Amino acid sequence: MGYNSIYKENLFAGQNIIVTGGGSGIGRCAAHELSALGANVIIVGRKVEKLQQVASEIEEDGGRVDYFSCDIREEDNVKSMVKKIVAKHGHVSGLVNNAGGQFPAPLASINQKGWETVVRTNLTGGFLVAREVYSQSMSKNGGSIVNIVADMWGGMPGMGHSGAARAGMVNFTQTAAIEWGTSGVRVNAIAPGWVATSGMDTYPPHMKPYILSLKDAVPLKRMGTESEISSVICFLLSEGANFISGDCIRIDGAASQGSRVWPLPKAKNSHSYNGFHRATTPKIFQQAETSPDTDNNS
Template structure:
Protein backbone atom coordinates (compact mmCIF):
# COMPACT_ATOMS: atom_id res chain seq x y z
CA UNK A 1 0.00 0.00 0.00
CA UNK A 2 1.40 3.41 -0.95
CA UNK A 3 1.64 6.38 1.38
CA UNK A 4 -1.14 8.08 -0.53
CA UNK A 5 -3.44 5.09 0.00
CA UNK A 6 -3.01 5.43 3.75
CA UNK A 7 -4.10 9.06 3.96
CA UNK A 8 -7.28 9.87 5.88
CA UNK A 9 -9.42 12.59 4.34
CA UNK A 10 -12.21 14.60 5.93
CA UNK A 11 -14.81 16.19 3.70
CA UNK A 12 -17.47 18.45 5.21
CA UNK A 13 -20.86 18.99 3.63
CA UNK A 14 -20.38 15.65 1.90
CA UNK A 15 -23.91 14.28 1.87
CA UNK A 16 -24.56 15.66 -1.61
CA UNK A 17 -23.28 17.89 -4.38
CA UNK A 18 -19.64 18.93 -4.53
CA UNK A 19 -18.86 17.40 -1.14
CA UNK A 20 -20.22 13.98 -2.10
CA UNK A 21 -18.40 14.01 -5.44
CA UNK A 22 -15.18 14.97 -3.66
CA UNK A 23 -15.51 12.23 -1.05
CA UNK A 24 -16.05 9.64 -3.79
CA UNK A 25 -13.11 10.95 -5.83
CA UNK A 26 -10.71 10.92 -2.88
CA UNK A 27 -11.81 7.40 -1.94
CA UNK A 28 -11.17 6.28 -5.52
CA UNK A 29 -7.62 7.58 -5.11
CA UNK A 30 -7.11 5.32 -2.09
CA UNK A 31 -7.96 7.59 0.82
CA UNK A 32 -10.09 6.58 3.77
CA UNK A 33 -12.80 9.22 3.95
CA UNK A 34 -14.81 10.71 6.78
CA UNK A 35 -18.06 11.94 5.24
CA UNK A 36 -19.32 14.80 7.40
CA UNK A 37 -22.68 16.50 7.26
CA UNK A 38 -25.13 18.05 9.68
CA UNK A 39 -27.32 14.93 9.53
CA UNK A 40 -25.31 11.73 9.79
CA UNK A 41 -28.09 9.70 8.16
CA UNK A 42 -27.91 11.95 5.09
CA UNK A 43 -24.33 10.74 4.50
CA UNK A 44 -25.50 7.15 3.91
CA UNK A 45 -25.62 7.35 0.11
CA UNK A 46 -22.13 8.82 -0.14
CA UNK A 47 -20.66 6.24 2.22
CA UNK A 48 -22.39 3.37 0.41
CA UNK A 49 -21.11 4.57 -2.94
CA UNK A 50 -17.58 4.50 -1.55
CA UNK A 51 -17.79 1.18 0.28
CA UNK A 52 -19.57 -0.61 -2.57
CA UNK A 53 -16.57 0.27 -4.74
CA UNK A 54 -14.22 -1.25 -2.16
CA UNK A 55 -13.31 1.95 -0.36
CA UNK A 56 -13.25 2.82 3.31
CA UNK A 57 -15.58 5.52 4.65
CA UNK A 58 -17.59 6.46 7.69
CA UNK A 59 -20.49 8.86 8.14
CA UNK A 60 -20.12 11.53 10.81
CA UNK A 61 -22.86 13.90 11.91
CA UNK A 62 -21.50 17.30 12.89
CA UNK A 63 -22.50 20.94 12.96
CA UNK A 64 -19.21 22.46 11.84
CA UNK A 65 -20.06 25.76 13.52
CA UNK A 66 -20.27 24.05 16.94
CA UNK A 67 -16.89 23.81 18.65
CA UNK A 68 -17.71 20.83 20.86
CA UNK A 69 -19.21 18.86 17.98
CA UNK A 70 -16.18 19.53 15.79
CA UNK A 71 -13.75 18.36 18.47
CA UNK A 72 -15.80 15.22 19.08
CA UNK A 73 -16.09 14.47 15.37
CA UNK A 74 -12.36 14.83 14.69
CA UNK A 75 -11.50 12.68 17.71
CA UNK A 76 -13.86 9.98 16.47
CA UNK A 77 -12.36 10.11 12.97
CA UNK A 78 -8.84 9.73 14.35
CA UNK A 79 -9.93 6.74 16.43
CA UNK A 80 -11.92 4.96 13.71
CA UNK A 81 -9.96 5.77 10.54
CA UNK A 82 -6.62 7.14 11.68
CA UNK A 83 -5.02 10.55 11.90
CA UNK A 84 -6.69 12.89 9.39
CA UNK A 85 -4.19 14.67 7.15
CA UNK A 86 -6.46 15.87 4.35
CA UNK A 87 -9.27 18.32 5.03
CA UNK A 88 -11.78 19.69 2.56
CA UNK A 89 -13.86 22.50 4.06
CA UNK A 90 -16.91 22.34 1.82
CA UNK A 91 -19.88 22.74 4.19
CA UNK A 92 -22.01 25.70 3.25
CA UNK A 93 -25.47 27.24 3.30
CA UNK A 94 -27.29 29.99 1.45
CA UNK A 95 -29.37 32.77 2.94
CA UNK A 96 -29.61 34.98 -0.15
CA UNK A 97 -31.33 38.33 -0.13
CA UNK A 98 -30.77 41.92 -1.10
CA UNK A 99 -28.95 43.86 1.59
CA UNK A 100 -31.96 45.85 2.78
CA UNK A 101 -33.95 42.63 3.19
CA UNK A 102 -31.16 40.56 4.74
CA UNK A 103 -31.60 39.80 8.43
CA UNK A 104 -28.81 39.65 10.95
CA UNK A 105 -29.63 35.95 11.30
CA UNK A 106 -29.14 35.47 7.54
CA UNK A 107 -25.72 37.07 7.85
CA UNK A 108 -24.67 35.21 11.00
CA UNK A 109 -25.77 31.78 9.76
CA UNK A 110 -23.72 32.03 6.58
CA UNK A 111 -20.67 33.35 8.41
CA UNK A 112 -20.94 30.64 11.07
CA UNK A 113 -21.06 27.72 8.66
CA UNK A 114 -18.56 28.92 6.06
CA UNK A 115 -15.99 30.85 8.08
CA UNK A 116 -16.35 29.66 11.66
CA UNK A 117 -16.84 26.12 10.41
CA UNK A 118 -13.67 26.18 8.32
CA UNK A 119 -11.75 27.71 11.22
CA UNK A 120 -12.95 25.13 13.77
CA UNK A 121 -12.39 22.16 11.48
CA UNK A 122 -8.92 23.29 10.43
CA UNK A 123 -7.86 24.08 13.98
CA UNK A 124 -8.99 20.62 15.12
CA UNK A 125 -7.29 18.74 12.28
CA UNK A 126 -4.04 20.69 11.93
CA UNK A 127 -2.43 19.07 14.95
CA UNK A 128 -2.59 15.68 13.22
CA UNK A 129 -1.09 17.21 10.10
CA UNK A 130 1.73 18.88 12.01
CA UNK A 131 2.55 15.61 13.80
CA UNK A 132 2.59 13.76 10.46
CA UNK A 133 4.63 16.54 8.81
CA UNK A 134 2.11 16.30 5.98
CA UNK A 135 -1.21 18.01 5.46
CA UNK A 136 -3.52 19.25 2.76
CA UNK A 137 -6.25 21.79 3.46
CA UNK A 138 -8.62 22.75 0.66
CA UNK A 139 -11.22 25.43 1.30
CA UNK A 140 -14.23 25.88 -0.96
CA UNK A 141 -14.52 29.49 -2.03
CA UNK A 142 -16.69 30.63 -4.96
CA UNK A 143 -16.77 32.97 -7.92
CA UNK A 144 -19.23 34.88 -5.73
CA UNK A 145 -16.18 36.02 -3.75
CA UNK A 146 -15.82 38.61 -6.50
CA UNK A 147 -19.28 39.98 -5.66
CA UNK A 148 -22.76 38.80 -6.58
CA UNK A 149 -26.12 40.54 -6.30
CA UNK A 150 -28.24 39.24 -3.46
CA UNK A 151 -25.33 37.48 -1.77
CA UNK A 152 -23.62 40.02 0.46
CA UNK A 153 -23.25 37.41 3.19
CA UNK A 154 -22.17 34.52 0.95
CA UNK A 155 -19.79 36.69 -1.10
CA UNK A 156 -18.15 38.07 2.03
CA UNK A 157 -17.77 34.58 3.52
CA UNK A 158 -16.27 33.14 0.34
CA UNK A 159 -13.86 36.07 0.01
CA UNK A 160 -12.96 35.58 3.66
CA UNK A 161 -12.07 31.96 2.98
CA UNK A 162 -9.50 33.10 0.44
CA UNK A 163 -7.78 35.24 3.07
CA UNK A 164 -8.04 32.37 5.56
CA UNK A 165 -6.42 30.04 3.02
CA UNK A 166 -3.47 32.31 2.37
CA UNK A 167 -2.88 32.80 6.07
CA UNK A 168 -2.90 29.05 6.68
CA UNK A 169 -0.34 28.67 3.90
CA UNK A 170 1.96 31.11 5.71
CA UNK A 171 1.49 29.59 9.15
CA UNK A 172 1.52 25.88 8.37
CA UNK A 173 3.90 25.63 5.43
CA UNK A 174 6.96 24.90 7.55
CA UNK A 175 5.19 21.80 8.89
CA UNK A 176 4.64 20.26 5.46
CA UNK A 177 1.05 21.47 5.30
CA UNK A 178 -0.36 23.21 2.24
CA UNK A 179 -3.55 25.24 2.04
CA UNK A 180 -5.36 26.10 -1.17
CA UNK A 181 -8.82 27.21 -2.21
CA UNK A 182 -11.06 26.11 -5.05
CA UNK A 183 -13.59 28.67 -6.23
CA UNK A 184 -16.34 27.13 -8.37
CA UNK A 185 -18.41 29.08 -10.83
CA UNK A 186 -21.85 27.82 -11.88
CA UNK A 187 -22.09 24.21 -10.70
CA UNK A 188 -25.30 22.17 -10.88
CA UNK A 189 -26.18 21.53 -7.22
CA UNK A 190 -29.09 21.93 -4.85
CA UNK A 191 -27.70 25.37 -3.97
CA UNK A 192 -27.83 26.66 -7.55
CA UNK A 193 -31.30 25.20 -7.87
CA UNK A 194 -32.28 27.26 -4.83
CA UNK A 195 -30.83 30.36 -6.48
CA UNK A 196 -32.89 29.72 -9.60
CA UNK A 197 -35.99 29.48 -7.46
CA UNK A 198 -35.09 32.71 -5.68
CA UNK A 199 -34.87 34.63 -8.94
CA UNK A 200 -38.05 33.05 -10.28
CA UNK A 201 -36.60 30.87 -13.05
CA UNK A 202 -36.95 27.18 -13.82
CA UNK A 203 -33.70 25.36 -13.14
CA UNK A 204 -33.23 24.12 -16.71
CA UNK A 205 -33.82 27.62 -18.04
CA UNK A 206 -31.45 29.00 -15.41
CA UNK A 207 -28.69 26.58 -16.46
CA UNK A 208 -29.16 27.34 -20.15
CA UNK A 209 -28.90 31.07 -19.52
CA UNK A 210 -25.78 30.61 -17.41
CA UNK A 211 -24.10 28.44 -20.05
CA UNK A 212 -24.30 31.24 -22.62
CA UNK A 213 -22.07 33.37 -20.38
CA UNK A 214 -19.42 30.67 -19.84
CA UNK A 215 -16.58 30.35 -22.38
CA UNK A 216 -16.81 26.54 -22.53
CA UNK A 217 -20.55 26.93 -23.16
CA UNK A 218 -21.73 24.58 -20.44
CA UNK A 219 -22.40 24.67 -16.74
CA UNK A 220 -20.19 22.80 -14.31
CA UNK A 221 -20.83 19.54 -12.52
CA UNK A 222 -19.68 18.47 -9.04
CA UNK A 223 -17.10 16.13 -10.58
CA UNK A 224 -15.45 19.13 -12.27
CA UNK A 225 -14.75 20.63 -8.86
CA UNK A 226 -13.83 17.31 -7.24
CA UNK A 227 -11.02 16.91 -9.77
CA UNK A 228 -9.53 20.27 -8.85
CA UNK A 229 -9.77 19.48 -5.15
CA UNK A 230 -8.13 16.09 -5.68
CA UNK A 231 -5.18 17.80 -7.39
CA UNK A 232 -4.50 19.96 -4.35
CA UNK A 233 -4.62 16.94 -1.99
CA UNK A 234 -1.95 14.96 -3.80
CA UNK A 235 1.43 13.96 -2.38
CA UNK A 236 3.14 15.65 -5.33
CA UNK A 237 1.62 19.11 -4.79
CA UNK A 238 3.67 20.05 -1.75
CA UNK A 239 5.09 23.13 -3.49
CA UNK A 240 1.64 24.51 -4.36
CA UNK A 241 0.16 26.49 -1.50
CA UNK A 242 -1.82 29.65 -0.86
CA UNK A 243 -3.48 29.49 -4.27
CA UNK A 244 -7.06 30.16 -5.35
CA UNK A 245 -8.16 28.13 -8.37
CA UNK A 246 -11.34 29.27 -10.11
CA UNK A 247 -13.20 26.32 -11.64
CA UNK A 248 -15.59 28.33 -13.74
CA UNK A 249 -15.28 27.27 -17.37
CA UNK A 250 -13.18 30.27 -18.31
CA UNK A 251 -11.65 33.48 -17.01
CA UNK A 252 -13.69 35.74 -14.77
CA UNK A 253 -13.62 39.44 -15.64
Protein backbone atom coordinates in the same frame (compact mmCIF):
# COMPACT_ATOMS: atom_id res chain seq x y z
CA MET B 1 -18.44 0.30 -13.29
CA GLY B 2 -16.54 2.63 -10.99
CA TYR B 3 -15.35 6.22 -10.86
CA ASN B 4 -13.43 7.09 -14.03
CA SER B 5 -10.73 9.26 -12.46
CA ILE B 6 -7.93 10.76 -14.54
CA TYR B 7 -5.45 9.96 -11.75
CA LYS B 8 -3.39 6.86 -11.11
CA GLU B 9 -4.74 3.96 -9.11
CA ASN B 10 -4.10 4.03 -5.35
CA LEU B 11 -2.95 7.66 -5.45
CA PHE B 12 -4.23 8.14 -1.89
CA ALA B 13 -3.74 4.61 -0.57
CA GLY B 14 -3.35 4.54 3.21
CA GLN B 15 -4.49 8.14 3.66
CA ASN B 16 -7.36 9.34 5.83
CA ILE B 17 -9.15 12.24 4.16
CA ILE B 18 -12.07 14.19 5.65
CA VAL B 19 -14.71 15.67 3.36
CA THR B 20 -17.19 18.04 5.00
CA GLY B 21 -20.51 18.49 3.28
CA GLY B 22 -19.99 14.99 1.93
CA GLY B 23 -23.65 14.08 1.74
CA SER B 24 -24.41 15.75 -1.58
CA GLY B 25 -23.11 17.70 -4.55
CA ILE B 26 -19.41 18.38 -4.93
CA GLY B 27 -18.62 16.82 -1.54
CA ARG B 28 -20.31 13.56 -2.50
CA CYS B 29 -18.47 13.45 -5.82
CA ALA B 30 -15.08 14.21 -4.23
CA ALA B 31 -15.66 11.53 -1.59
CA HIS B 32 -16.32 8.99 -4.33
CA GLU B 33 -13.23 9.92 -6.34
CA LEU B 34 -10.93 9.98 -3.31
CA SER B 35 -12.24 6.59 -2.26
CA ALA B 36 -11.77 5.21 -5.77
CA LEU B 37 -8.14 6.37 -5.54
CA GLY B 38 -7.57 4.36 -2.36
CA ALA B 39 -8.27 6.85 0.42
CA ASN B 40 -10.14 6.05 3.60
CA VAL B 41 -12.76 8.78 3.34
CA ILE B 42 -14.51 10.29 6.34
CA ILE B 43 -17.57 12.27 5.28
CA VAL B 44 -19.07 14.88 7.58
CA GLY B 45 -22.45 16.61 7.50
CA ARG B 46 -25.49 17.50 9.55
CA LYS B 47 -28.01 15.09 8.01
CA VAL B 48 -27.23 11.49 8.92
CA GLU B 49 -29.53 10.09 6.23
CA LYS B 50 -27.53 11.74 3.44
CA LEU B 51 -24.23 10.58 4.93
CA GLN B 52 -25.49 7.03 5.25
CA GLN B 53 -26.63 7.03 1.62
CA VAL B 54 -23.25 8.21 0.31
CA ALA B 55 -21.41 5.80 2.62
CA SER B 56 -23.55 2.97 1.27
CA GLU B 57 -22.70 3.97 -2.31
CA ILE B 58 -18.97 4.03 -1.59
CA GLU B 59 -19.09 0.68 0.16
CA GLU B 60 -21.01 -0.83 -2.76
CA ASP B 61 -18.21 0.39 -5.02
CA GLY B 62 -15.62 -1.32 -2.81
CA GLY B 63 -14.30 1.77 -1.07
CA ARG B 64 -13.48 2.55 2.54
CA VAL B 65 -15.64 5.14 4.26
CA ASP B 66 -16.82 6.37 7.63
CA TYR B 67 -19.19 9.20 8.51
CA PHE B 68 -19.80 11.63 11.35
CA SER B 69 -22.77 13.90 11.88
CA CYS B 70 -21.68 17.31 13.12
CA ASP B 71 -22.79 20.94 13.06
CA ILE B 72 -19.45 22.53 12.16
CA ARG B 73 -20.65 25.89 13.46
CA GLU B 74 -20.37 24.63 17.04
CA GLU B 75 -16.80 24.69 18.37
CA ASP B 76 -17.15 21.95 21.01
CA ASN B 77 -18.83 19.63 18.50
CA VAL B 78 -15.99 20.10 16.02
CA LYS B 79 -13.33 19.48 18.67
CA SER B 80 -15.07 16.29 19.76
CA MET B 81 -15.60 15.03 16.22
CA VAL B 82 -12.00 15.49 15.16
CA LYS B 83 -10.81 13.84 18.36
CA LYS B 84 -12.99 10.81 17.60
CA ILE B 85 -11.78 10.63 13.99
CA VAL B 86 -8.11 10.75 14.98
CA ALA B 87 -8.64 8.18 17.75
CA LYS B 88 -10.43 5.81 15.37
CA HIS B 89 -8.48 6.27 12.14
CA GLY B 90 -5.17 7.89 13.03
CA HIS B 91 -3.43 10.76 11.25
CA VAL B 92 -5.56 12.88 8.93
CA SER B 93 -3.67 13.43 5.67
CA GLY B 94 -6.21 15.60 3.91
CA LEU B 95 -9.19 17.84 4.57
CA VAL B 96 -11.71 19.01 1.99
CA ASN B 97 -13.50 21.93 3.65
CA ASN B 98 -16.58 21.80 1.46
CA ALA B 99 -19.58 22.30 3.79
CA GLY B 100 -21.49 25.50 3.15
CA GLY B 101 -24.85 27.00 2.42
CA GLN B 102 -26.64 30.24 1.63
CA PHE B 103 -29.92 31.67 0.44
CA PRO B 104 -30.55 34.25 -2.31
CA ALA B 105 -31.37 37.75 -1.06
CA PRO B 106 -30.28 41.35 -1.71
CA LEU B 107 -28.22 42.93 1.06
CA ALA B 108 -31.00 45.29 2.11
CA SER B 109 -33.30 42.39 3.03
CA ILE B 110 -30.79 40.22 4.94
CA ASN B 111 -31.28 40.50 8.69
CA GLN B 112 -28.56 39.98 11.26
CA LYS B 113 -29.57 36.40 11.98
CA GLY B 114 -29.52 35.44 8.30
CA TRP B 115 -26.16 37.14 7.77
CA GLU B 116 -24.54 35.52 10.80
CA THR B 117 -25.94 32.09 9.96
CA VAL B 118 -24.36 32.11 6.50
CA VAL B 119 -21.06 33.52 7.76
CA ARG B 120 -20.91 30.93 10.54
CA THR B 121 -21.54 28.14 8.03
CA ASN B 122 -19.23 29.28 5.23
CA LEU B 123 -16.41 30.90 7.20
CA THR B 124 -16.46 30.13 10.91
CA GLY B 125 -17.29 26.45 10.44
CA GLY B 126 -14.53 25.96 7.89
CA PHE B 127 -12.05 27.69 10.19
CA LEU B 128 -13.02 25.51 13.16
CA VAL B 129 -12.66 22.24 11.24
CA ALA B 130 -9.32 23.28 9.73
CA ARG B 131 -7.97 24.50 13.06
CA GLU B 132 -8.87 21.29 14.86
CA VAL B 133 -7.54 19.04 12.10
CA TYR B 134 -4.30 21.03 12.20
CA SER B 135 -4.04 21.12 16.00
CA GLN B 136 -4.96 17.48 16.61
CA SER B 137 -3.18 15.85 13.68
CA MET B 138 -1.53 17.78 10.84
CA SER B 139 0.70 19.89 13.09
CA LYS B 140 2.52 16.67 13.92
CA ASN B 141 2.58 14.90 10.56
CA GLY B 142 1.79 17.45 7.87
CA GLY B 143 -1.04 17.30 5.38
CA SER B 144 -3.08 19.20 2.83
CA ILE B 145 -6.23 21.29 3.23
CA VAL B 146 -8.48 22.38 0.37
CA ASN B 147 -11.09 25.02 1.16
CA ILE B 148 -14.05 25.34 -1.20
CA VAL B 149 -15.14 28.93 -1.78
CA ALA B 150 -17.07 30.45 -4.73
CA ASP B 151 -16.93 32.79 -7.68
CA MET B 152 -17.22 35.99 -5.62
CA TRP B 153 -14.61 38.07 -7.44
CA GLY B 154 -15.85 41.61 -7.88
CA GLY B 155 -18.77 41.13 -5.52
CA MET B 156 -21.60 38.63 -5.24
CA PRO B 157 -24.88 40.51 -5.82
CA GLY B 158 -27.88 38.65 -4.44
CA MET B 159 -25.69 36.65 -2.07
CA GLY B 160 -23.58 39.24 -0.32
CA HIS B 161 -23.49 37.28 2.94
CA SER B 162 -21.97 34.27 1.17
CA GLY B 163 -19.58 36.44 -0.86
CA ALA B 164 -18.23 38.10 2.29
CA ALA B 165 -17.76 34.74 3.99
CA ARG B 166 -16.05 33.17 0.96
CA ALA B 167 -13.72 36.14 0.59
CA GLY B 168 -12.84 35.71 4.25
CA MET B 169 -12.09 32.04 3.65
CA VAL B 170 -9.66 32.95 0.86
CA ASN B 171 -7.79 35.25 3.23
CA PHE B 172 -7.86 32.55 5.92
CA THR B 173 -6.36 30.16 3.35
CA GLN B 174 -3.50 32.55 2.65
CA THR B 175 -2.83 33.15 6.34
CA ALA B 176 -2.97 29.47 7.29
CA ALA B 177 -0.61 28.59 4.46
CA ILE B 178 1.99 30.86 6.06
CA GLU B 179 1.41 29.96 9.70
CA TRP B 180 1.09 26.21 9.17
CA GLY B 181 3.59 25.77 6.35
CA THR B 182 6.47 25.03 8.68
CA SER B 183 4.55 21.99 9.92
CA GLY B 184 4.42 20.61 6.38
CA VAL B 185 0.79 21.63 5.92
CA ARG B 186 -0.34 23.04 2.58
CA VAL B 187 -3.53 25.12 2.50
CA ASN B 188 -5.24 26.02 -0.76
CA ALA B 189 -8.68 26.98 -1.99
CA ILE B 190 -10.72 26.43 -5.10
CA ALA B 191 -13.45 28.73 -6.39
CA PRO B 192 -16.02 26.82 -8.45
CA GLY B 193 -18.11 28.84 -10.85
CA TRP B 194 -21.49 27.65 -12.06
CA VAL B 195 -21.60 23.90 -11.65
CA ALA B 196 -24.56 21.64 -12.36
CA THR B 197 -25.18 20.08 -8.94
CA SER B 198 -28.24 19.04 -6.94
CA GLY B 199 -27.98 22.36 -5.10
CA MET B 200 -29.47 24.05 -8.16
CA ASP B 201 -32.78 22.37 -7.34
CA THR B 202 -32.98 23.97 -3.89
CA TYR B 203 -33.49 27.52 -5.11
CA PRO B 204 -37.01 29.03 -5.39
CA PRO B 205 -38.95 28.76 -8.67
CA HIS B 206 -38.51 32.43 -9.59
CA MET B 207 -34.76 31.83 -9.96
CA LYS B 208 -35.19 29.09 -12.58
CA PRO B 209 -34.81 31.39 -15.63
CA TYR B 210 -31.69 32.92 -14.09
CA ILE B 211 -30.12 29.52 -13.39
CA LEU B 212 -30.85 28.31 -16.91
CA SER B 213 -29.19 31.43 -18.36
CA LEU B 214 -25.97 31.16 -16.36
CA LYS B 215 -24.11 29.29 -19.08
CA ASP B 216 -24.58 32.24 -21.45
CA ALA B 217 -22.18 34.32 -19.35
CA VAL B 218 -19.44 31.65 -19.49
CA PRO B 219 -16.94 31.94 -22.36
CA LEU B 220 -17.04 28.14 -22.71
CA LYS B 221 -20.84 28.43 -22.95
CA ARG B 222 -21.61 25.62 -20.56
CA MET B 223 -21.75 24.83 -16.87
CA GLY B 224 -19.15 22.77 -15.09
CA THR B 225 -19.52 19.24 -13.74
CA GLU B 226 -18.90 17.95 -10.26
CA SER B 227 -16.10 15.81 -11.67
CA GLU B 228 -14.29 18.87 -13.01
CA ILE B 229 -14.25 20.31 -9.50
CA SER B 230 -13.30 17.05 -7.81
CA SER B 231 -10.32 16.49 -10.10
CA VAL B 232 -8.77 19.79 -8.99
CA ILE B 233 -9.43 18.93 -5.34
CA CYS B 234 -7.62 15.63 -5.84
CA PHE B 235 -4.70 17.35 -7.54
CA LEU B 236 -4.24 19.82 -4.68
CA LEU B 237 -4.35 16.98 -2.15
CA SER B 238 -1.79 14.96 -4.11
CA GLU B 239 2.00 15.04 -3.94
CA GLY B 240 2.02 16.59 -7.40
CA ALA B 241 0.94 19.83 -5.73
CA ASN B 242 3.54 19.66 -2.95
CA PHE B 243 4.89 23.14 -3.75
CA ILE B 244 1.50 24.82 -4.09
CA SER B 245 0.17 26.55 -0.98
CA GLY B 246 -1.79 29.70 -0.21
CA ASP B 247 -3.36 29.75 -3.65
CA CYS B 248 -6.95 29.85 -4.89
CA ILE B 249 -7.75 28.21 -8.21
CA ARG B 250 -10.76 29.46 -10.14
CA ILE B 251 -12.73 26.68 -11.84
CA ASP B 252 -15.30 28.67 -13.76
CA GLY B 253 -14.69 28.44 -17.49
CA ALA B 254 -13.23 31.99 -17.40
CA ALA B 255 -16.59 33.46 -16.34
CA SER B 256 -14.94 35.55 -13.62
CA GLN B 257 -12.62 37.07 -16.25
CA GLY B 258 -15.50 38.22 -18.41
CA SER B 259 -16.30 41.74 -19.51
CA ARG B 260 -19.61 43.16 -20.65
CA VAL B 261 -17.87 45.05 -23.45
CA TRP B 262 -16.63 41.81 -25.02
CA PRO B 263 -19.42 39.85 -26.73
CA LEU B 264 -19.56 36.09 -26.25
CA PRO B 265 -20.50 34.25 -29.45
CA LYS B 266 -21.51 30.62 -29.53
CA ALA B 267 -18.71 28.42 -28.31
CA LYS B 268 -17.20 25.30 -29.86
CA ASN B 269 -14.75 22.55 -28.93
CA SER B 270 -15.60 22.66 -25.22
CA HIS B 271 -16.43 19.25 -23.82
CA SER B 272 -17.22 18.48 -20.20
CA TYR B 273 -15.40 15.80 -18.23
CA ASN B 274 -17.68 13.63 -16.14
CA GLY B 275 -15.96 10.69 -14.53
CA PHE B 276 -18.52 10.34 -11.74
CA HIS B 277 -20.38 7.10 -12.45
CA ARG B 278 -23.17 8.00 -10.01
CA ALA B 279 -23.72 11.57 -11.19
CA THR B 280 -27.25 12.69 -11.98
CA THR B 281 -28.43 15.76 -13.86
CA PRO B 282 -30.22 18.28 -11.60
CA LYS B 283 -33.97 18.28 -12.16
CA ILE B 284 -34.00 21.86 -13.35
CA PHE B 285 -31.79 20.95 -16.30
CA GLN B 286 -33.65 17.72 -17.02
CA GLN B 287 -36.83 19.78 -17.41
CA ALA B 288 -35.05 22.27 -19.63
CA GLU B 289 -33.79 19.52 -21.92
CA THR B 290 -37.35 18.35 -22.54
CA SER B 291 -38.72 21.84 -23.17
CA PRO B 292 -39.05 22.79 -26.86
CA ASP B 293 -38.42 26.44 -25.98
CA THR B 294 -35.01 25.88 -24.44
CA ASP B 295 -31.78 26.41 -26.37
CA ASN B 296 -29.44 23.55 -25.47
CA ASN B 297 -26.56 24.39 -27.80
CA SER B 298 -23.93 24.29 -25.08
